[in-house]
Amino acid sequence: MRDFHTPGRSAVYATNGMCATSHPLAAKVAVDMLESGGNAVDAAIAAAVLLGICEPQMTGIGGDCFVLFKPAGGERIVALNGSGRAPAALQAADLRAKGMTIVPTHGVEAVTVPGAIDAFCRLSADWGRKGMAASLAPAIHYAEEGVPVGPRTAFDWIEDEPFLKGVAREYYLNDGKIPAIGDMFRAPKQAEVLRRIAKEGRAGFYEGEVAEDMVASLRAMGGTHTMEDFAATACNYTDPVSGTYGQIELCEHPPNGQGATALLMLNILSHFDIANMDPFGADRAHYEAEAAKLAYDARNRFIADPDHTTRLAHMLAPETASALAALIDPKRAMASPQKLSEAIHRDTIYLTVVDAEQNVVSLIYSIFHGFGSGLASDKFGVLFQNRGAGFKLDAGHANELAGGKRPMHTIIPGMLRQNGRVIMPFGVMGGAYQPCGHARLVTNIVDFGMDIQSAIDAPRCFSGEPGMQMERGYGEAVRADLAERGHVISTPTAPIGGAQAIVMHDSGVLEGGSDPRKDGCALGY
Numbered sequence: 001m002r003d004f005h006t007p008g009r010s011a012v013y014a015t016n017g018m019c020a021t022s023h024p025l026a027a028k029v030a031v032d033m034l035e036s037g038g039n040a041v042d043a044a045i046a047a048a049v050l051l052g053i054c055e056p057q058m059t060g061i062g063g064d065c066f067v068l069f070k071p072a073g074g075e076r077i078v079a080l081n082g083s084g085r086a087p088a089a090l091q092a093a094d095l096r097a098k099g100m101t102i103v104p105t106h107g108v109e110a111v112t113v114p115g116a117i118d119a120f121c122r123l124s125a126d127w128g129r130k131g132m133a134a135s136l137a138p139a140i141h142y143a144e145e146g147v148p149v150g151p152r153t154a155f156d157w158i159e160d161e162p163f164l165k166g167v168a169r170e171y172y173l174n175d176g177k178i179p180a181i182g183d184m185f186r187a188p189k190q191a192e193v194l195r196r197i198a199k200e201g202r203a204g205f206y207e208g209e210v211a212e213d214m215v216a217s218l219r220a221m222g223g224t225h226t227m228e229d230f231a232a233t234a235c236n237y238t239d240p241v242s243g244t245y246g247q248i249e250l251c252e253h254p255p256n257g258q259g260a261t262a263l264l265m266l267n268i269l270s271h272f273d274i275a276n277m278d279p280f281g282a283d284r285a286h287y288e289a290e291a292a293k294l295a296y297d298a299r300n301r302f303i304a305d306p307d308h309t310t311r312l313a314h315m316l317a318p319e320t321a322s323a324l325a326a327l328i329d330p331k332r333a334m335a336s337p338q339k340l341s342e343a344i345h346r347d348t349i350y351l352t353v354v355d356a357e358q359n360v361v362s363l364i365y366s367i368f369h370g371f372g373s374g375l376a377s378d379k380f381g382v383l384f385q386n387r388g389a390g391f392k393l394d395a396g397h398a399n400e401l402a403g404g405k406r407p408m409h410t411i412i413p414g415m416l417r418q419n420g421r422v423i424m425p426f427g428v429m430g431g432a433y434q435p436c437g438h439a440r441l442v443t444n445i446v447d448f449g450m451d452i453q454s455a456i457d458a459p460r461c462f463s464g465e466p467g468m469q470m471e472r473g474y475g476e477a478v479r480a481d482l483a484e485r486g487h488v489i490s491t492p493t494a495p496i497g498g499a500q501a502i503v504m505h506d507s508g509v510l511e512g513g514s515d516p517r518k519d520g521c522a523l524g525y
Helices: 024-035 040-054 092-097 116-127 132-145 151-163 168-172 188-200 208-220 227-231 259-269 282-302 312-316 318-325 431-446 452-457 476-484
Strands: 012-014 018-021 064-070 078-082 236-238 241-245 248-252 349-354 360-366 414-418 421-429 461-464 467-470 498-504 510-514 521-524
Touching: 012 018, 012 521, 018 024, 018 040, 018 498, 018 510, 024 040, 024 132, 024 349, 024 521, 040 064, 040 116, 040 132, 040 188, 040 349, 040 360, 064 116, 064 414, 064 421, 078 116, 116 132, 132 188, 188 208, 208 227, 241 259, 241 312, 241 431, 248 259, 248 431, 259 282, 259 312, 259 318, 259 431, 282 312, 282 318, 282 431, 282 461, 282 467, 282 476, 312 318, 349 421, 349 498, 360 414, 360 421, 414 431, 421 431, 431 452, 431 461, 431 498, 452 498, 452 510, 467 476
Parallel strands: none
Antiparallel strands: 012 510, 018 349, 018 521, 064 078, 064 360, 078 236, 241 248, 248 414, 349 360, 414 421, 421 498, 461 467, 498 510, 510 521
């Protein structure tokens, strides 16, 4: 139980249904949908699309999504890949010929075709109850009427504003100014796009005037995108990958998501006595950092488009984790085995919904960097993601950019099972941090017996290209110890990631945890 004398947040308890996400309006809309007869799928889509209005720097209809879904009446988990592809005419060789060694982070070359809307339409048709029109109605309302900008959203807007370019500055600034806390943000042109999707389904986005606007805008910026690229967009169902840590099974979305990285991290950490370490001490932080370096190196080598990921079994094999664990020196930080492909990015939303019938949705939805590519379509202001920055330009690499190919993705929804039963859908936002965040949340629960809100609240650290970034929750003695081991310590400007989760107790009670690093909450009824 938390100390009620100090600031903090209690977990939320309910029995009929619950949503946990990063903005309170989205959580309320999801619960409203459940109370009006919708199921978890209807509610999750409603909340997700609305988050593109509440947190436009994080996500939007120009982005991608991944979903883990447990239908009512069983424990089977279905994975839905809603990530888009590079335009057919774009090839790594063409960029190499221009002297490029990486895909430009904020160039039109990084814009992959949005996959989320196709996935939402498919998910609604296959598993929803009320249909897309009902799920999109709240976002249409708020896009037209506006939403007041929350504190965390305002904080991010300041940092991400420089990346907005051209017409995007007209759509995502208020008369050229960054919205402040409490200012209204409106997106009436997006409301029009959503109305077309509500009426016409995916064709309202991937065909006709909206698609023509996106394609014409991208081609005017030098893109190779075509109407055929948009029309061909199609999500697909697949099976999750999983691994055990103690008595808990962690289920992750398979490649091209990086969920296997979290599984490898836990497999490496299982070789050490984490449970007998101080959860906020130097030893635990050190072993986690070293495991992350090794697991992320494997990620950068192997994870790619599902049709090009050939070493997944090797990555998840017990002997691989054993060999990697043997490389960790308890008293000395290793140099990164290979330069990590990205720094921490905070620009993702995650939400989870559980309904009274035990339909369970774990959904993550993103435009990648802050405001994605920073580019938007002329007529409707669709903000384009920059997921293509996840590709490599190295000839022959599994994740080499190629037309029609999906890039390696950072976003990963998760679910925990115990004794075959789904007990917790969850996600940890934060770009590259996400696998480390998943592993840390699991070890907080399994090794240290934390309740879900405490596990989310606990301080975080992450070792990537800049060294070890540590939140201010760590003491100076811990920082000094880690620095002595060779870690380059810094404090990030913003907190690391953000998490949401719902624990499904045997009694039927739902327990929601929501990260105070974000503006959101868990709500139930």
